[in-house]
Amino acid sequence: MTVAPLIAMKSSQVKSFDAVGRELDRRAHTYANDIDGSGRHIGYRCRAEDERPVPLEKAVERRMGELKTKRKVRDNQVRAMGFIVSSNDALDEKTAREFLDRSINWFGARYGYENLLAAQIHLDEGTPHAHIWIAPVIHDRETGFDRLCAKELFAPDKRRKNAAGKWEVTAQGTMSRLQEDFWEQVAKPYGYERPLRHELRAKGYRSLDAYKVQVGTTRALKSEIETLEGARDKAKHSAVIAKRELDGLERQRVETRAKLGAVTEQVDEKRAQAAEIDRRIAEKMAELDRLDGEIGEKLELRNEVGDEIQRESARLESLRRGTRAVARDVEELRPVAAEIGRWEAAGRAERGTILDSITARCAGAARAARAAIEELRDRIWALMRPRKAQGGGYGLDEMVRDATEAAKAWNRSHEAPTRSRGQAR
Numbered sequence: 002m003t004v005a006p007l008i009a010m011k012s013s014q015v016k017s018f019d020a021v022g023r024e025l026d027r028r029a030h031t032y033a034n035d036i037d038g039s040g041r042h043i044g045y046r047c048r049a050e051d052e053r054p055v056p057l058e059k060a061v062e063r064r065m066g067e068l069k070t071k072r073k074v075r076d077n078q079v080r081a082m083g084f085i086v087s088s089n090d091a092l093d094e095k096t097a098r099e100f101l102d103r104s105i106n107w108f109g110a111r112y113g114y115e116n117l118l119a120a121q122i123h124l125d126e127g128t129p130h131a132h133i134w135i136a137p138v139i140h141d142r143e144t145g146f147d148r149l150c151a152k153e154l155f156a157p158d159k160r161r162k163n164a165a166g167k168w169e170v171t172a173q174g175t176m177s178r179l180q181e182d183f184w185e186q187v188a189k190p191y192g193y194e195r196p197l198r199h200e201l202r203a204k205g206y207r208s209l210d211a212y213k214v215q216v217g218t219t220r221a222l223k224s225e226i227e228t229l230e231g232a233r234d235k236a237k238h239s240a241v242i243a244k245r246e247l248d249g250l251e252r253q254r255v256e257t258r259a260k261l262g263a264v265t266e267q268v269d270e271k272r273a274q275a276a277e278i279d280r281r282i283a284e285k286m287a288e289l290d291r292l293d294g295e296i297g298e299k300l301e302l303r304n305e306v307g308d309e310i311q312r313e314s315a316r317l318e319s320l321r322r323g324t325r326a327v328a329r330d331v332e333e334l335r336p337v338a339a340e341i342g343r344w345e346a347a348g349r350a351e352r353g354t355i356l357d358s359i360t361a362r363c364a365g366a367a368r369a370a371r372a373a374i375e376e377l378r379d380r381i382w383a384l385m386r387p388r389k390a391q392g393g394g395y396g397l398d399e400m401v402r403d404a405t406e407a408a409k410a411w412n413r414s415h416e417a418p419t420r421s422r423g424q425a426r
Contacts, residue, residue, distance in 0.1 A: 018057055018080075018081070019058045021057055021083070022056045022057030025057055025119060025121050026044055026054065026056060026057075026119075027042050027125075042121055042122065042123045042124065043122040044120075044121050045105060045119075045120040045121070045122075047060065047114065047117040047119065048115075054121075057081070057118060057119040057134055060118040060119050061080050061081050061118055064080075064115070064116065064118060064136045065080060067115075068138065068147040068149075069146055069147050070146060070148060071146050071148075074149060078149050079137055079149065080136065080137075080149065081118055081134045081135065081136055081137075082134070082137050082151055082155055083133070083134045084108065084133045084135070085131070085132060085133075086101060086104040086130060086133065087129070087130040087131075088100055088101065088128060088129045088130065092129075092191065094129060096191070097129040098124070098129065100187070100188075100191050101122045101131040103187050104131055104133070104183075104187055105117075105120045105122075105131055107186060107187050108120075111182075112135045112154070113138075116135055116136040116137075116138050117133075117134075117135065118134040118135065119132070119134045120132065120133050120134070127223070127224075136149075137149055137150060137151035137153075139153060139154065153175070154175060155175055155176050155179070156174040156175045156176065157174045157176050157177075159174065181195070333365075333369060336362060337359055337362045337363055340358055340359045340362065341359060344356060
């Protein structure tokens with residue numbers, strides 16, 4: 002790599018210092034360059050008594066006021082020379098800052114710190130660089146006077162054409178010595194190569210405009226490289242993420258295949274179970290049909306039994322009603338039986354009276370009995386019709402006899418007297 006060029010900028014008009022100073026310390030921005038607006042620019046206090054960096058126009062005015070000259074400084078005299086020292090993007094920002102600090106101190110030591118007008122390090126552009134302004138003052142020790150002489154301090158090489166028609170250096174100027182001394186004392190420890198004048202010209206470092214074109218091209222290429230590197234890093238990152246996602250999908254595919262096999266086995270098992278359940282359902286349906294038939298038969302039998310039970314219940318109820326009627330008659334005959342007992346125990350004189358009472362009671366009982374018997378006969382006749390239809394005869398006397406036997410049986414169960422009316426007489 003080659004050292005950054007030192008570009009001398011001559012200013013012959015006093016009014017231009019204000020604009021240059023405003024651009025130098027970022028009080029104004031008049032150039033269309035790539036300043037990022039971050040405010041990363043460092044101003045130097047060129048003198049110990051200064052509390053803060055002094056603007057260039059004020060520093061020039063102050064220095065001109067300190068000079069002890071034989072004659073007045075003319076308006077067209079060069080009052081300040083400006084230099085730009087660039088790191089040429091070869092160093093990182095920390096090392097570049099150190100290199101630029103050493104460059105400023107080297108200029109101050111070489112031309113006198115009293116002649117160091119202003120110094121600024123700009124880190125807010127594409128390439129870190131330093132602006133250094135020097136007052137071209139020569140002090141004559143013999144006379145004790147000062148004089149401004151930029152041509153003497155920063156003289157170019159003297160050149161002329163040789164016999165071959167090419168330009169050659171006949172006398173080396175102070176600017177060439179400045180470049181070589183700066184490389185030897187400042188730039189060489191940072192890995193920069195010795196600057197060669199003809200190589201610098203071939204690379205276009207003849208003017209500030211050519212240098213800006215070169216720097217702009219370098220910055221554009223560097224920005225493009227950074228963009229491509231960023232795209233490459235993003236592509237690598239995307240590839241890594243895609244690989245991870247692909248690995249995850251592959252694991253999911255394997256797991257899904259295993260789960261699918263297990264699910265398939267479960268489905269087959271469930272299908273077999275479903276077939277077995279269908280078979281059982283068919284058996285149960287057949288059994289249910291058989292039970293439905295049996296239930297139908299049982300229902301028919303139940304209906305027949307129910308009808309028979311209803312008929313027997315009606316028959317039993319009729320018998321119960323007849324029995325209750327006979328029981329009432331027997332209950333009415335109980336006083337008669339009591340009178341008969343009293344008649345047997347009475348004397349002859351009383352028996353007639355008792356007999357008349359018995360006769361009266363028996364007559365009432367007979368009427369009631371005949372009415373009850375008539376009613377019982379009608380009921381029994383209705384109940385016994387099926388027997389009569391079969392050819393069996395059942396007369397009224399038989400009915401009376403059966404009713405009397407039923408009454409006797411009921412009377413015996415209730416301790417009724419065993420004597421008949423004929424025995425009482």
